[in-house]
Amino acid sequence: MEVEGIPFKKTGYFSDLICDYLEGKETLLPFYDRPPRIDQFKEQIKAKQNFPETHRKVLYSVLKDQYKNVGISEDTKVNISLLKEASTFTVVTGHQLNLFTGPLYFLYKIISTINLTKELKLSNPENNFVPIYWMATEDHDFDEINYFNFRGKKLQWNKMASGAVGPLETDGLEAILEAFSNEMGNSINANRLKEWFAKAYLEHDNLTDATRFLANELFGEHGLVILDGNNAELKRLLLPYVKRDLLENASYKKVIATIDQLQALPENYGIQVNPREINYFYLVEGVRERLLERDGKYYINDTKIQFSQEEILAELEKYPERFSPNVITRPLYQEVILPNLCYIGGGGELAYWLELKDMFEEMKVPFPILLLRNSALVITGKQMEKLHRMNISLTDIFLKQNSLINKKIREISNIDIDFTPQKKHLEEQFKGLYELASQTDASFLGAVKAQEVKQLQGLDHLEKRLLKAQKRKLEDQVMRMTEIQNQLFPNKSLQERNLNFSELYLEYGERLIPRLMKALRPLSGDFSIVKMD
Structure with a gap:
C-alpha cells in the first residue's frame, strides 16, 4: 500500500472557504480560536480543563445505559470509564444514521477521529483521549439516509416516516438485504457483509440500535464510543441554554451578527446555514417540528400545540428530551455535555461551525478546534x-x-x-x-x-x-x-x-479498515490517494 497526498485546493472539489481555512487565511482568523495543528491542543486542553465533574458523571451513567445490550470491546469499556476522570478529553465526529453507513466517508470521519486521539496521546501522555461518534438520531431527513449505492444501483428503503429517524422501526429491510445479497454472491467477504446487515437491521428494533451495532462492529475494537444525544439526562444539562433561546433569542442574535461579518468579507464565501429566532425543535413521537414564538405565545409548527411562556418553561423543566437542537445549537449541546477538544467534519459542516464562535462566547462554552475530516481516493x-x-x-x-x-x-x-x-x-x-x-x-x-x-x-x-x-x-x-x-x-x-x-x-x-487507518493521517492537511495492492 502506498499513500500520496495532494492539496485540497488542487482537487477542485472543496470550497474556497474551506481551502482558505486550511491555509490559515488572515480574514478568517476571527471565526475560530485555534487552528487544527498538534501544537495547539495543549492550549485547547487548558480551555476545557474546567469541564464540570457533574457533567462527566451524567455522561458516564448515560453511556453505561446505552451500551448495556451491546457487545462492548475492552478498549471501548476502558474509554467509557476514563470519561469520569478530569484528565480525559474527547474528539468527536457526527453523522446521520445512513442505511448501512451510506457513503464511504462515514468510515473516513471515524478513522480520522480515532487516529487523532492516538496522535494526541503521543504528544500529551499525561492525558487520555476518547474518540466519539455522535449519532444524529434526532435528525428527521429520512430521504437523505434511506439508501446506499452498490455497484451503480441505489438500494432504497421505502417506508413512510416522520419525526426523528432514530426511533424508526427497522421493518421492511428484509427486501434490501435480499437485493444486496443477490448482487454480491457468496464469497467469504460477501457473507460477512450479509451477516452484518442482517444482525444490524433484522435483529434490532430501531435505527438507533441498528446503527450503534454496525458502527461498533466496524470500530469497537479501536475503542470508539458511540453516543446518542437524544436522552433526557443529557438534555437536562442543556436547560440554561435552551431557556436563553426561548426567552432572549440569544443564539439567533449572535449568529446573525457573525453572518454579517462573514458577508462583509471581500471573498464572498456565501452562508452555509441561517439561524432561526428559536433554534430548537419540539420532539415527540412521530413529530419533530420547529418552535415558534408570536406575541408571547409559543407554537409548534404545523401542529395545534401551543404554550404560554410559563407553560413552555414548565414543559422544558419536566420534559427536556422534547427539546431537540437544530443545526445551530447541536454543536453547543455537544460541547456542553462532552469534555471535547476537537470536532471533525466535512467541508459543509465546518462552514457552519465557522458561524458559531461568537455564540459560544456568549454562552461561555469553549469553542473546539475544527478539523476537516480525511478525504481519500482508493x-x-x-x-x-x-x-x-x-x-x-x-x-x-x-x-x-x-x-x-x-x-x-x-x-x-x-x-x-x-x-x-x-x-x-x-x-x-x-x-x-x-x-x-x-x-x-x-x-x-x-x-x-x-x-x-x-x-x-x-x-x-x-x-x-x-x-x-x-x-x-x-x-x-x-x-x-x-x-x-x-x-x-x-x-x-x-x-x-x-x-x-x-x-x-x-x-x-x-x-480494509486497518489499511485505511494506517493510510489516513488526520493532521496531514492533504487529500489522500491510497493505492491498495
Missing part, C-alpha cells in the same frame, strides 16, 4: 497500471472529464493542436495595424478591432474542430480515459461521496 493496483499506461498523473485524474480528455489528446496527438503561437503572431500583426490607424484615421480603429476579434475567433473555431477530429481519430484512448475516470469518480463526483464501504470490503475484507 485506487487498486490494476487501476494504477491503467493510469500509468495512459500517462495520466494523479493530479490529472481530478480534472473535469472534458478538460482531462482535451489535455491528454493534445499530449498524445501527432499534430500540434495548440494554436497559441498563431494567435500571438496575429496579435503582433494587428499591433502594426492599430499604429497605422491611429496615425491616419482614428475612426478606423473600431474596424481594426472588429477584424482582430473575428480572426481570433476563427482560429479558436479551427482549433476546436481540429481537437474534435483528433478525438474521433483517437476514440479508443478517449474511451479508456473516460472509463477509468468514471470508475474512480462515479457520477462525476468524489468516490467517497458515492461508494458504500461494502464495495471495497468485498475486495479487501478484514484488511
